[in-house]
Amino acid sequence: MTTxxxxxxxxxxxxxxxxxxxxxxxxxxxxxxxxxxxxxxxDLDALDAALDALDEE
Numbered sequence: 890m891t892t893x894x895x896x897x898x899x900x901x902x903x904x905x906x907x908x909x910x911x912x913x914x915x916x917x918x919x920x921x922x923x924x925x926x927x928x929x930x931x932d933l934d935a936l937d938a939a940l941d942a943l944d945e946e
Contacts, residue, residue, distance in 0.1 A: 890930060890931045890932075890933065891928065891929075891930065891931075892906055892922075892928070892929050894931075895922075895931035895933060895936060896941060898933055898936070899937075904929075910922065910929070913933060918939050918942065918943055919936075919939060920932060920936055920938075920939050
């Protein structure tokens, strides 16, 4: 899933997801996206699982 689509799926702005990805030391729970060319592709299942784990803490 593209960054824009993944961000819409978790109800955040695409730039928020990009910032979280750039600041890995502050957001270690975020699953790493796969790079396709100069774009990122996100695994929605992994993203959902990471957010669910955060909610449980």
